[in-house]
Amino acid sequence: MDKLLIEGGTALRGEVAISGAKNAALPLLCAALLTSEPLTLNNVPDLNDIGTMLKLLAQMGVKIARDGSSVRLEALVIDNPVAAYEMVKTMRASILVLGPLVARVGEARVSLPGGCAIGARPVDLHIKGLQAMGTEVSVEHGYVHAKSPKLKGAKLFTDIVTVTGTENLMMAACLAAGETVIENAAREPEVVDLANCLVAMGAQISGAGTDVIRIHGVARLHGATHRIMPDRIETGTYLCAAAATGGDIRLTGTSASYLDLVVDKLMDAGCEIESSRDAIRLKAPPRLTAVSLRTAPYPAFPTDMQAQFMAINTIANGTAVIRETIFENRFMHAVELIRLGADIKIDGNTAVVRGSDRLQGATVMATDLRASASLVVAGLVAQGETLIDRIYHLDRGYEHLDQKLTALGARVRRVR
Ligand code: UD1
Numbered sequence: 001m002d003k004l005l006i007e008g009g010t011a012l013r014g015e016v017a018i019s020g021a022k023n024a025a026l027p028l029l030c031a032a033l034l035t036s037e038p039l040t041l042n043n044v045p046d047l048n049d050i051g052t053m054l055k056l057l058a059q060m061g062v063k064i065a066r067d068g069s070s071v072r073l074e075a076l077v078i079d080n081p082v083a084a085y086e087m088v089k090t091m092r093a094s095i096l097v098l099g100p101l102v103a104r105v106g107e108a109r110v111s112l113p114g115g116c117a118i119g120a121r122p123v124d125l126h127i128k129g130l131q132a133m134g135t136e137v138s139v140e141h142g143y144v145h146a147k148s149p150k151l152k153g154a155k156l157f158t159d160i161v162t163v164t165g166t167e168n169l170m171m172a173a174c175l176a177a178g179e180t181v182i183e184n185a186a187r188e189p190e191v192v193d194l195a196n197c198l199v200a201m202g203a204q205i206s207g208a209g210t211d212v213i214r215i216h217g218v219a220r221l222h223g224a225t226h227r228i229m230p231d232r233i234e235t236g237t238y239l240c241a242a243a244a245t246g247g248d249i250r251l252t253g254t255s256a257s258y259l260d261l262v263v264d265k266l267m268d269a270g271c272e273i274e275s276s277r278d279a280i281r282l283k284a285p286p287r288l289t290a291v292s293l294r295t296a297p298y299p300a301f302p303t304d305m306q307a308q309f310m311a312i313n314t315i316a317n318g319t320a321v322i323r324e325t326i327f328e329n330r331f332m333h334a335v336e337l338i339r340l341g342a343d344i345k346i347d348g349n350t351a352v353v354r355g356s357d358r359l360q361g362a363t364v365m366a367t368d369l370r371a372s373a374s375l376v377v378a379g380l381v382a383q384g385e386t387l388i389d390r391i392y393h394l395d396r397g398y399e400h401l402d403q404k405l406t407a408l409g410a411r412v413r414r415v416r
Pocket of ligand 1: 122162
């Protein structure tokens with residue numbers, strides 16, 4: 001199993017290109033199930049999660065051709081509408097096939113995701129929404145069996161804001177009879193990116209990006225070509241890495257427009273940030289100032305950036321209070337950061353981080369995708385060597401991380 005060896009203490013400098021967004025790409029790949037015509041996606045990142053999703057779609061009968069960052073998907077025939085446990089257990093987002101399958105072929109058999117490292121993460125709201133649209137659902141032997149000869153539009157309300165839940169139901173509603181209204185919908189930019197692609201495929205959707213999305217079902221969707229939006233979490237992670245190391249970097253192919261609060265917090269921490277339509281530059285101060293935050297659905301502070309901000313606060317001047325409101329059990333990186341010398345106290349969903357002058361390299365264990373990213377940020381600033389074990393988590397979500405960091409001057413090496 002690969003590990004990442006980081007020799008800390010070098011300020012990041014230079015320029016790297018940001019990849020397409022993983023969390024936009026995953027639902028967009030599933031959108032291909034909604035039409036028998038080809039869907040071409042550009043700017044698809046080369047990540048393990050993308051590979052898993054493509055394998056899953058291929059098992060269902062989707063023909064896939066990949067050429068660099070372009071993927072052409074053709075779901076002419078879907079002869080196996082099944083997502084097996086072996087796939088779903090490695091990637092929760094596999095649940096995103098459920099809505100499109102029921103809408104297009106009238107049935108699906110999808111494994112329940114089960115527990116995961118950042119809490120229970122149920123899919124009850126995805127199921128409840130499909131049931132309201134006339135789907136018969138049973139859960140047997142760990143699989144969701146969904147059947148619906150023809151979905152009917154419905155008024156849906158999710159009592160918790162769910163990103164993939166909104167995406168699943170929005171995709172299903174595109175082919176349902178009549179109008180569907182999703183209230184308390186997720187407003188994440190990735191939901192908007194998906195809606196834009198669906199509209200290009202002939203769907204009738206309004207309100208994406210607000211908390212009420214209206215979808216008027218159509219008889220069929222057609223093929224389209226769509227460019228995936230930049231990865232705002234990858235962008236934010238590199239900004240944190242530069243901030244922590246006292247660096248000066250420019251990120252291209254991305255924009256600050258989806259990162260409002262992340263950029264605000266980095267400026268509060270003392271960073272200078274300049275942004276244009278397709279690039280961001282960050283210049284870090286000699287010492288960061290601690291910044292408190294509370295995660296919540298978009299446009300509030302993203303839970304996927306919480307761990308990286310915990311890392312920068314460990315070496316900032318002052319004390320930060322971090323509240324995680326989306327996921328239970330999403331502070332597993334804290335114990336690893338403590339191994340690097342951080343001063344962090346956890347009480348339920350609140351972490352109090354007292355900044356110190358320095359961190360020291362150590363061997364640490366990655367526990368989930370964004371937790372791993374926080375260890376990279378901390379490792380880059382820690383004195384001496386940090387060895388991060390289980391970096392397959394990073395390979396799920398950060399394209400060519402070691403090459404990109406090396407391009408920015410970091411001393412990073414992948415080791416067996
Ligand atoms: C997505 C993102 C993930 C991000 C998260 C929150 C993708 C592929 N993943 O995950 O990176 O961290 O949004 O921004 O886009 N919930 C229920 N029942 C449900 C669904 C969700 O109780 O049926 C709860 C979850 O347990 C969690 C909260 O709702 O507490 C939000 O989860 P959700 O937005 O669904 O996260 P994902 O869509 O899985």
